[in-house]
Amino acid sequence: AILTAIDAQFAAPRLRGLHALVTSGPTHEPIDPVRYIANRSSGAQGTAIAAALHRLGARVTFVTGPATTPPPPGPAVIRVETAAEMHAAVKAALPADIAVFAAAVADWRIANAASSKMKKGAGRPELSLTQNPDILADIAGMTEGRPSLVVGFAAETDDVLANARAKLARKGCDWIVANDVSPATGIMGGAENAVTLVTSDGAEDWPRASKEAVADRLAHRIAEALARDTAR
Amino acid sequence: AILTAIDAQFAAPRLRGLHALVTSGPTHEPIDPVRYIANRSSGAQGTAIAAALHRLGARVTFVTGPATTPPPPGPAVIRVETAAEMHAAVKAALPADIAVFAAAVADWRIANAASSKMKKGAGRPELSLTQNPDILADIAGMTEGRPSLVVGFAAETDDVLANARAKLARKGCDWIVANDVSPATGIMGGAENAVTLVTSDGAEDWPRASKEAVADRLAHRIAEALARDTAR
Numbered sequence: 211a212i213l214t215a216i217d218a219q220f221a222a223p224r225l226r227g228l229h230a231l232v233t234s235g236p237t238h239e240p241i242d243p244v245r246y247i248a249n250r251s252s253g254a255q256g257t258a259i260a261a262a263l264h265r266l267g268a269r270v271t272f273v274t275g276p277a278t279t280p281p282p283p284g285p286a287v288i289r290v291e292t293a294a295e296m297h298a299a300v301k302a303a304l305p306a307d308i309a310v311f312a313a314a315v316a317d318w319r320i321a322n323a324a325s326s327k328m329k330k331g332a333g334r335p336e337l338s339l340t341q342n343p344d345i346l347a348d349i350a351g352m353t354e355g356r357p358s359l360v361v362g363f364a365a366e367t368d369d370v371l372a373n374a375r376a377k378l379a380r381k382g383c384d385w386i387v388a389n390d391v392s393p394a395t396g397i398m399g400g401a402e403n404a405v406t407l408v409t410s411d412g413a414e415d416w417p418r419a420s421k422e423a424v425a426d427r428l429a430h431r432i433a434e435a436l437a438r439d440t441a442r
Numbered sequence: 443a444i445l446t447a448i449d450a451q452f453a454a455p456r457l458r459g460l461h462a463l464v465t466s467g468p469t470h471e472p473i474d475p476v477r478y479i480a481n482r483s484s485g486a487q488g489t490a491i492a493a494a495l496h497r498l499g500a501r502v503t504f505v506t507g508p509a510t511t512p513p514p515p516g517p518a519v520i521r522v523e524t525a526a527e528m529h530a531a532v533k534a535a536l537p538a539d540i541a542v543f544a545a546a547v548a549d550w551r552i553a554n555a556a557s558s559k560m561k562k563g564a565g566r567p568e569l570s571l572t573q574n575p576d577i578l579a580d581i582a583g584m585t586e587g588r589p590s591l592v593v594g595f596a597a598e599t600d601d602v603l604a605n606a607r608a609k610l611a612r613k614g615c616d617w618i619v620a621n622d623v624s625p626a627t628g629i630m631g632g633a634e635n636a637v638t639l640v641t642s643d644g645a646e647d648w649p650r651a652s653k654e655a656v657a658d659r660l661a662h663r664i665a666e667a668l669a670r671d672t673a674r
Contacts, residue, residue, distance in 0.1 A: 238480075241479065243599050243623065243624060243625050244481045244482050244483075244546070244597060244599070244623055244630060245479060245480070245481045245482075245548070246479070246480055246481070246482070247473065247477060247478070247479055247480075248470075248477070248478055248479075248480045249476045249477045249478070250476050250477075250478070251476075314476070316477075317560075317562045318566070318567070326599045326600050327597070327598060327599040327600070327623070328549075329605075330549045330573070334550070334571050334572070334573070335550070335571060337569045337571065339566050339567060339569065340566070341562070341566070365476065365559070366559060367475050367476070367558045367559040368558050368559070391475065391476055391559070392475060393475050398476060
């Protein structure tokens with residue numbers, strides 16, 4: 211049994227020679243020089259995924275928004291603040307074999323961001339929002355040079371599975387890792403995650419576990435999927 | 443000269459027996475369960491002020507938003523997230539002899555914060571803003587039980603001195619500590635500060651120094667002012 215286990219470990223699919231791109235953390239969208247729109251992503255799950263892919267031998271590029279979790283040792287780290295900057299950094303980091311978009315990218319930015327601090331006396335400000343680039347859909351839809359495996363995340367508070375399935379179809383990515391970020395779950399900003407992996411084959415609920423354990427399982431699934439691709 | 447210096451140190455006005463209330467850090471105003479409006483305050487200056495007042499012997503209550511700087515050892519720490527929560531915590535912490543409002547409190551909150559995560563498909567969301575309580579003006583304007591010394595902060599990007607003088611008059615506080623938080627200064631979120639102390643007697647520019655040095659100078663000025671009050 212011990213020999214079998216060692217055997218299995220040595221036989222585990224590896225990612226040596228492959229380039230994995232991982233995004234992580236929130237983005238900050240400026241309102242004026244001192245104010246911005248943020249979200250509660252800590253970057254913990256994306257950081258754990260980058261570390262797990264690195265352990266499997268991949269060369270990892272880690273594009274991170276202003277996260278509270280420090281970036282993992284090993285991967286090349288590219289720091290960005292806004293969704294537009296993250297989009298540019300992702301495109302600059304291509305080509306990649308694997309792209310995991312774990313960042314909680316702001317859907318909107320402020321169209322009329324002020325260059326001076328907004329004053330209270332000037333009445334109630336109007337925040338005019340405009341849609342940010344959709345990094346996941348953009349990369350998943352590439353006709354040339356698309357990564358072999360494009361994984362998106364869906365952070366939902368309601369109808370998690372239905373929203374994740376719809377997102378998989380809408381974005382054209384290969385997998386969606388869906389999770390419930392309702393405040394009651396303690397997942398966003400917390401140490402644990404309970405995800406559903408949605409693929410074209412169906413949906414698998416993974417048991418709640420540390421973000422590191424979820425990352426390891428995902429990294430191994432990615433290595434298996436790429437090994438199958440290669441064996442074809 | 444050495445004896446004079448020691449003498450001066452022992453003769454320095456102290457704050458033993460007095461209660462100082464210090465607010466610090468940003469506030470976060472929720473948009474929906476995962477998104478919020480924030481600002482770039484690190485809490486470093488407020489934390490340093492609380493520590494300096496504590497060193498001078500005051501009993502310090504430290505009301506802090508979600509700051510990146512850890513709170514100082516010594517003071518009683520009350521953690522809040524929104525401006526409304528900070529307002530309630532400040533009122534609950536009274537009476538106080540000294541109130542230093544160093545927090546970068548959001549002027550506005552979202553009137554129509556969503557209880558579910560906003561979806562991109564639903565079109566461009568309207569963020570309807572409503573004014574937050576004005577903690578500084580509220581406490582400075584107390585007719586009964588007002589702290590003897592109420593100090594506000596003015597974080598400005600333009601016309602720093604003029605805006606600070608106007609704020610002193612408008613809020614009814616005793617002093618304004620004004621600083622220039624234009625991104626080019628590196629002050630907001632940085633280690634140093636260059637402030638102008640605005641009082642009814644005029645305005646003093648203090649040289650750029652570490653936030654700890656600015657806090658020490660402010661704490662000593664507070665102690666002198668209260669000693670003068672007591673001696674009257």
